[in-house]
Amino acid sequence: MKPQERVRQAVVSGQFYSGDPAALKEQVRDLLARARSKPDPEVRGLIVPHAGYDYSGRVAAEAYKTVQGRKFDAVVVIAFLHRIFLPGVLVDDAEYYETPLGRVPVNQELARKLRVFHPLLQGKFDGRLEEHSLEVQLPFLQEVIPDLKIVPIFFGEQDLRNITALAGALAKEIKGRNVLVVATSDLSHFHPYGTAVKKDKGLIAMLERGDFEAVGKASVTEKAEACGMAPLLTMLKLSKEMGWKGPALLRYENSGDVTGERNSVVGYAAMAFKREKGLGTGEKKAIVAYVHEVLKVALEGKPSPALKLGADILDEKRGIFVTLKIKKRLRGCIGQIVGQTPLRESVRDMALAAAFEDPRFPPLTLRELGEITVHVSFLTVPAPVKSFKDIRPGTDGIIVNHGGRKGVYLPEVATETGWDAETFFRSCALEKAGLRESELGEATIEVFQTEGFGDEGD
Numbered sequence: 001m002k003p004q005e006r007v008r009q010a011v012v013s014g015q016f017y018s019g020d021p022a023a024l025k026e027q028v029r030d031l032l033a034r035a036r037s038k039p040d041p042e043v044r045g046l047i048v049p050h051a052g053y054d055y056s057g058r059v060a061a062e063a064y065k066t067v068q069g070r071k072f073d074a075v076v077v078i079a080f081l082h083r084i085f086l087p088g089v090l091v092d093d094a095e096y097y098e099t100p101l102g103r104v105p106v107n108q109e110l111a112r113k114l115r116v117f118h119p120l121l122q123g124k125f126d127g128r129l130e131e132h133s134l135e136v137q138l139p140f141l142q143e144v145i146p147d148l149k150i151v152p153i154f155f156g157e158q159d160l161r162n163i164t165a166l167a168g169a170l171a172k173e174i175k176g177r178n179v180l181v182v183a184t185s186d187l188s189h190f191h192p193y194g195t196a197v198k199k200d201k202g203l204i205a206m207l208e209r210g211d212f213e214a215v216g217k218a219s220v221t222e223k224a225e226a227c228g229m230a231p232l233l234t235m236l237k238l239s240k241e242m243g244w245k246g247p248a249l250l251r252y253e254n255s256g257d258v259t260g261e262r263n264s265v266v267g268y269a270a271m272a273f274k275r276e277k278g279l280g281t282g283e284k285k286a287i288v289a290y291v292h293e294v295l296k297v298a299l300e301g302k303p304s305p306a307l308k309l310g311a312d313i314l315d316e317k318r319g320i321f322v323t324l325k326i327k328k329r330l331r332g333c334i335g336q337i338v339g340q341t342p343l344r345e346s347v348r349d350m351a352l353a354a355a356f357e358d359p360r361f362p363p364l365t366l367r368e369l370g371e372i373t374v375h376v377s378f379l380t381v382p383a384p385v386k387s388f389k390d391i392r393p394g395t396d397g398i399i400v401n402h403g404g405r406k407g408v409y410l411p412e413v414a415t416e417t418g419w420d421a422e423t424f425f426r427s428c429a430l431e432k433a434g435l436r437e438s439e440l441g442e443a444t445i446e447v448f449q450t451e452g453f454g455d456e457g458d
Contacts, residue, residue, distance in 0.1 A: 006095035008152070012132040013100055016052040017139060021100040027053060028143045031061035032068065033386070037250055040066045041318075041380040041449075044244050045181040045235055045273035047207070050079070050133040050228075055255050056186070056268040060140060062250040063270035067180060068144040069381045071317075074107035075141055076151040076170065078183045078231040079134035086125070086156025089166050091115045093123035097152060099135070101142045107149040110173060114151065117169035120162055129154070133184050133228065145180075158230035160216075167237035175242070178316060183235045185228025187267030193256045199225055200267040204249055207271065212236045225267075239273050247271035275312075283311050284453040291322065291351045291374045298352060299366045307344040314344035319379030319448065321410060322350040324364070326371045332358040337382060337399060337408060337448070347376065375454030377410060382446035388425035396447040400429040402439050407432025411450055 018024040031053070046063040049056035081090075091114045096103040115123045134152055141148055155162060170181065188199040203224035206214045215233060218224035226232055239246065249271050256265040279287070286309055294304045307314065320343060321335025334353035339346060351374075355364040364372070382399055385391065391398060393414035400407045407428040414424045429435045429443055 007103065008092070008094045008097045008129065010099050010135055011128065011130055012135055016132055016136050017057075018053075019100055024100050024139055025143070027057070028061075028139050031057045032065055032140075032143065034058065035061040035065040037062045037065040039068050039070070039381065039383040040272070040274065041070070042274040043067055043180075043272050044242065044275050045183070045239060045247070047183050047185065047232065047235060047247055047269060047271040048137060049186050049268035049270070050136050050184045051186055051255070051266060051268065053136070055258055055266070056253075059251050059253050059268040059270045060137075061270075063182075063272060064140040064144050066250070066272055069146070069383045070144075070180075071146050071178070071381070072149075072180045073178045074110050074149050074151050074180075075145060076110075076153060076174070076179060076181045077134050077137055077141075078153045078155070078166070078181065078234055079131065079137075080155040080158060080184075080228050080230060081129065081131055082133065082227075083130050084156075086122075086154070088120035088122050088156055089162050090125055090154040090156060091121050091123055092125065092152040092154065094152065097135070097138060097150065099138045099142065101139055104138055104142060105149050107151050110177075110179075111151045113173045114153075114166075114169045117172065118165040120165040121169060137182060137184060141182075155228075155230040158228075163230050163233050163237065167234045167241065170234075170238050171241035176312065176315065181235065181238065181273075183228065183231035185226045185232050187254075187269055188225040189227065189266050190264045193254065193262035193265050196254050196256075196265045196267050199223070200252065200254070200269065204252060204269055204271070207232065207236070207247055208249065210236055210239065210246075212240075235273065242275075244273040244275055246273040248274070279311055279313060279451070279453070283309060287347060287376055288374050288454055291347065291376065292372070294348050294351050295355050295364065295372065296369060298355070299364070299369060304348050304352070307347055309344070313378070314347075315342050317341060318343055318381075320346050320350050321377040321379070321450075322347070322354045323375040323377070323454075324354050325373045325375070326368060328373075331368070331372065332361050332364065334358055335377070335379075337379065339379075343378065373455040375452060377412075377450040377452040380449045382448045384444065384446050386445075388421050388445060391421040391425060391445070391447060393419060393421050393424055395449060397450060398425065398428055399446040399448070400425065400433050400435070400443050401446075402429075402433065402435055402443040405433045405435060407434075410452075412452065 317339035332354035
């Protein structure tokens with residue numbers, strides 16, 4: 001690759017996946033639509049296969065469905081080189097990677113920080129990589145991640161020194177940042193179906209236990225096989241450093257399940273690592289107390305204090321609603337579906353808006369302050385569903401949209417009313433969005449989930 005070109009061109013377009021942009025987009029969307037997984041805001045790392053989409057596409061889709069619609073500062077993709085030998089790890093210094101769906105920018109700032117962590121992490125490679133393991137991830141990522149930026153990483157030599165160097169660099173540089181890490185590997189190669197399943201299930205069990213040493217030993221003794229063993233082991237080391245759970249298996253198949261040819265197959269697995277979910281009880285109580293304090297000092301004409309609570313979730317830009325009640329009757333509710341600022345700031349902003357800017361109510365008074373109860377809801381990123389039949393009442397909130405008219409219901413609405421999915425959807429569409437009966441079939445539906453907490457008895 002010449003220095004002035006700075007773009008990694010696709011090398012397996014038209015072979016591993018369609019080279020036609022429209023056909024490729026349709027294929028990826030169809031695979032995602034058929035996936036059984038649900039978007040999960042706690043997912044921080046993925047293990048995905050890298051065969052042609054006709055072979056491993058539906059397995060990969062299960063992993064990518066879990067992050068559909070989420071925004072990240074960067075997606076780190078850990079791949080490896082099938083055809084070219086390098087002694088270390090290539091953290092590519094290219095500016096863009098290109099697929100039929102367009103160019104994907106590289107997060108240069110994070111890539112540079114990784115390279116300076118250890119001499120084994122290098123950035124220069126002139127010429128074509130002729131490598132598919134990372135490339136086949138990109139169309140999926142382009143479809144599911146808005147404003148995608150990547151950090152492309154390739155193992156040359158898959159040894160312990162390189163694994164340790166990369167895992168250490170990632171643990172240092174992604175801590176406190178909104179980053180997704182994707183490791184790519186296929187599993188056993190060219191065994192009869194039964195042998196392959198036994199080998200692959202054994203490796204998956206070791207991965208699920210997070211047993212780094214057992215996986216490494218099984219690889220050396222050939223009791224387990226994976227062409228991307230270094231990416232897998234890096235994820236195990238990294239997950240321990242980051243305190244992630246997993247990985248949990250999302251789907252396993254091999255090529256025999258696709259083609260019916262079982263004499264010689266290749267295994268594929270999709271797995272997910274998750275952050276420990278949400279907030280602890282003490283943290284929730286502290287946030288509710290903070291809302292009460294914000295309202296109190298506002299009514300006294302004083303500036304709001306900062307929310308000094310060391311929970312990582314508060315640094316994320318996520319949707320939020322703050323609801324105020326007096327004797328279980330609504331007194332104000334304001335929120336935003338998509339976060340504009342970190343939650344530690346938007347908690348304050350939405351609390352003040354609910355108290356003083358909800359157009360349905362007069363501003364809160366000092367006399368009412370002692371009667372107020374608070375409920376806070378943190379939202380996941382909305383994800384589209386095909387129809388109201390996909391809504392889970394009591395679990396999913398909904399956004400109904402048509403022709404610029406939008407209605408939103410939190411999950412609590414279905415819980416409080418006892419509505420089924422159809423009634424929940426119809427009320428949101430007709431009463432909140434103001435749609436006509438004839439427009440219901442054309443309306444789009446997105447679902448989101450909430451983590452809600454508040455005063456006792458609220």
